[in-house]
Each structure stands twice: as structure tokens, then as C-alpha cells.
Amino acid sequence: MLYHLKAFEAYQPQGTMEPYVRTIREEESITVHHPNLTPDIFDKYTAMKHIVEAQKAGITKVEWIHVSDDEDAATWEELEKACSNCNGCKLYSNRKNVVIGTGNKKASVMFIGEGPGADEDEQGIPFVGKAGKLMNQCLEGLGVKREEIYIANIVKCRPPGNRNPEPDEIAVCLSYLEAQIKLVGPEKIVLLGSVSLQNILGKEYAITKSRGKWIEKDGIQYMPTFHPAALLRDEHKKIDFWKDLKEVFKKS
Numbered sequence: 555m556l557y558h559l560k561a562f563e564a565y566q567p568q569g570t571m572e573p574y575v576r577t578i579r580e581e582e583s584i585t586v587h588h589p590n591l592t593p594d595i596f597d598k599y600t601a602m603k604h605i606v607e608a609q610k611a612g613i614t615k616v617e618w619i620h621v622s623d624d625e626d627a628a629t630w631e632e633l634e635k636a637c638s639n640c641n642g643c644k645l646y647s648n649r650k651n652v653v654i655g656t657g658n659k660k661a662s663v664m665f666i667g668e669g670p671g672a673d674e675d676e677q678g679i680p681f682v683g684k685a686g687k688l689m690n691q692c693l694e695g696l697g698v699k700r701e702e703i704y705i706a707n708i709v710k711c712r713p714p715g716n717r718n719p720e721p722d723e724i725a726v727c728l729s730y731l732e733a734q735i736k737l738v739g740p741e742k743i744v745l746l747g748s749v750s751l752q753n754i755l756g757k758e759y760a761i762t763k764s765r766g767k768w769i770e771k772d773g774i775q776y777m778p779t780f781h782p783a784a785l786l787r788d789e790h791k792k793i794d795f796w797k798d799l800k801e802v803f804k805k806s
């Protein structure tokens with residue numbers, strides 16, 4: 555059986571979370587409404603905390619229900635406020651800045667990376683370190699200004715030691731990115747690296763096999779390619795990265 559958060563509210567006396575936790579412990583999964591897209595159901599931060607509690611209580615599967623009515627969609631202001639104040643996962647504790655995204659909020663091309671590194675955490679802007687500079691050079695070479703595209707990451711706070719974000723962190727943070735995609739409304743999305751590829755399109759995709767090939771999903775064209783940090787480790791990947799971006803910005 556799946557529980558909707560809305561149904562759960564009826565079980566919640568005096569604002570305590572106990573009945574909620576007790577109920578979901580008996581179940582294998584819980585369905586919740588998207589915390590950013592249902593501002594009228596109840597407070598978004600409360601929803602986020604419930605999800606974290608569910609995960610602490612051993613719930614392994616959290617499913618998101620997306621509210622499709624435009625009137626329910628989060629605004630940029632709501633989204634940025636929710637991200638800036640977020641303590642939805644453990645990455646909250648060590649961050650200096652929440653790295654929400656940068657660029658043209660109505661871009662036709664969006665880039666999605668993995669998560670902020672040290673420089674990004676310091677400045678609160680994605681892709682400003684060595685890897686970002688390399689990506690910028692590539693864009694410039696193609697005659698594309700960085701400000702023309704929108705850039706975001708799978709998680710918005712820096713994973714310690716630049717490790718990959720963990721599944722529980724991604725499960726909570728992905729809702730922000732989904733709301734960003736909806737707000738930007740891009741025609742094309744460049745997925746930078748396997749963390750981005752697998753969390754947007756599915757674990758069945760491998761970056762080495764999928765890179766350079768368009769994948770269509772829900773009316774958006776996705777182009778998987780290497781993460782720019784991988785180019786710093788292996789120069790040979792630069793040629794493929796260049797080719798993939800050239801394909802993205804090809805004039806039709």
C-alpha cells in the first residue's frame with residue numbers, strides 16, 4: 555500500500571511526527587507529493603523533513619508524484635528560497651553555499667553536472683573551477699556564451715572530498731532539479747557524466763556507450779557526454795566532448 559502525504563496529515567496529531575513514522579515503518583514504500591510543486595498542500599520544508607524521517611526510519615523507496623497543473627508549479631523565487639534554506643540531506647552540514655544554478659533561465663539548452671566542488675561551494679556558482687573553465691573554453695570555441703545556457707547539478711551542496719553524491723542525497727535533491735527543468739523548459743539537455751546520465755535517464759545507461767547519441771524523453775532531447783572533470787584526468791576524452799557539444803549547438 556502507498557501512502558500519500560496528504561492522507562498522512564489526517565493522522566498527525568498536535569504536529570508530532572510519531573504516527574507518521576510508525577505507519578510507514580510497516581510499509582515498504584511511501585508516495586509523497588513533490589515538495590516544491592505543491593505549496594498549497596502544506597509547507598514545503600515540512601514535506602522535505604518528512605522524507606528525511608522516512609529514510610531514517612528505513613524506508614528504502616521514496617516515490618515522487620509530480621503535480622502537472624501549471625498553477626501548482628513552483629516559481630523561481632520559491633525554488634531558490636527552498637534551496638537556500640534546505641537541510642533536506644546530510645550535505646547540508648558542510649556546505650558554504652548552496653549552488654542552485656546559473657545562466658539563462660529560459661535557455662533552450664541546459665547542462666546538468668554532478669555536484670559542486672570546492673570552488674563552486676566557495677562561490678555558490680556551478681562549474682567555476684578547473685573543469686568549468688575547460689567547459690567554458692569549449693563553449694567559446696563553438697561561439698556559445700556561457701550566459702546563453704542554464705547550468706545546474708544533480709545535488710546542490712558539495713559532497714565531502716568531491717565524492718559522488720549518495721542515493722539518499724540524490725533522492726531528496728533531485729526534486730529541485732526537476733522543478734528547475736520545468737521552469738527553464740529547455741529543448742535540449744546535456745548530461746555531464748554518468749551520475750547525471752543515470753539519475754536523469756536511468757541506471758541502464760552507461761556514459762561510454764551512450765555519449766554522443768541523442769536520447770529523447772518526454773519531449774526533451776538529451777545528449778550524454780563526459781563530465782569536464784574527466785577531461786582533466788584523460789586528455790583523449792576532449793575530442794569526444796568537443797564533438798558532442800558541437801552536435802548540440804549545430805545549426806539546424
Ligand code: SF4
Pocket residue numbers: 637640641642643644645646652709710711723726727
Ligand atoms: S544537497 Fe540538496 S537536498 Fe541536500 S541539503 Fe543541499 S539542497 Fe538540500
